[in-house]
Amino acid sequence: MKIFKIGDSKQAMCETCGSLQRATFALRDVPLSDGSGVVKSVLVGVCDQCDNVSLLPHQSTPVVQKQLLSQRKPxxxxxxxxxxxxxxxxxxxxxxxxxxxxxxxxxxxxxxxxxxxxxxxxxxxxxxxxxxxxxxxxxxxxxxxxxxxxxxxxxxxxxxxxxxxxxxxxxxxxxxxxxxxxxxxxxxxxxxxxxxx
Ligand SMILES: [Zn+2]
Structure with missing residues (x-):
């Protein structure tokens, strides 16, 4: 598994652009796809073309999962x-x-x-x-x-x-x-x- 640093970049499919674009890794607050909240300051790939998040690297999934779990009501x-x-x-x-x-x-x-x-x-x-x-x-x-x-x-x-x-x-x-x-x-x-x- 490759670990990415802030500022690294990689080709990724951007859903917004509908095409393969260069994505640069940066920390962003990312809304969860189910609309239940926002994961603060997580490393994601940001499309160089349209500035939308195009990539969630594998190394960021534990943080996202932790956030999903913490949002569940006890x-x-x-x-x-x-x-x-x-x-x-x-x-x-x-x-x-x-x-x-x-x-x-x-x-x-x-x-x-x-x-x-x-x-x-x-x-x-x-x-x-x-x-x-x-x-x-x-x-x-x-x-x-x-x-x-x-x-x-x-x-x-x-x-x-x-x-x-x-x-x-x-x-x-x-x-x-x-x-x-x-x-x-x-x-x-x-x-x-x-x-x-
Ligand atoms: Zn894009």
Missing amino acids: VESRLPAHMIDILNLAALAVGGSTDFIQSLMKYYIFTLVSDQNAAKTLSRFLSSDLAKGRAEKRLSLKGRRLYDDVDTLKAITDIDNTTDLIKGVILKIHDDLLVKKKPKPLEQLKNIAAAMA
């Missing part, structure tokens, strides 16, 4: 304090630190989306005693596909409220990992935690 919920304790204990049970909570939740949300029978059991956890308690803590989850997965899971489970859905997932984690100590999710999560440690 999935926010306010929870009773003991729910966070459950997640901390579950993270510990698979050899992870409290930082592993994000991955643990994403693992569960992702696997529940593909296991509808398991997903349909979430609502029954919401009537348990552990579902009660004043919302004292905030849980903020972020991920590339998390927003879509949460929506899918809401549709499968008929739980419309995000906080209720997150509570259901946490109580399922409690039941699987801390009460029943199910080998399959425990093993898989141990592998993931080890890879991230």
Whole structure:
């Protein structure tokens, strides 16, 4: 892979000109193609002929992807304090630190989306005693596909409220990992935690 510097130039197809033109690399603020925002000060090829951006070099794609990810809204919920304790204990049970909570939740949300029978059991956890308690803590989850997965899971489970859905997932984690100590999710999560440690 060639790394370009500011001021380097290269032939590139310019969509604006509709022809092959010389492009010079420079830092520009670039709007995202889906209109969701602007990536500030990223190295791009600028057409010498029309001054429009004609080229996004490979070296700039990580910055663009990071921007796309940071623009996704986190999935926010306010929870009773003991729910966070459950997640901390579950993270510990698979050899992870409290930082592993994000991955643990994403693992569960992702696997529940593909296991509808398991997903349909979430609502029954919401009537348990552990579902009660004043919302004292905030849980903020972020991920590339998390927003879509949460929506899918809401549709499968008929739980419309995000906080209720997150509570259901946490109580399922409690039941699987801390009460029943199910080998399959425990093993898989141990592998993931080890890879991230
Ligand atoms: Zn051009």
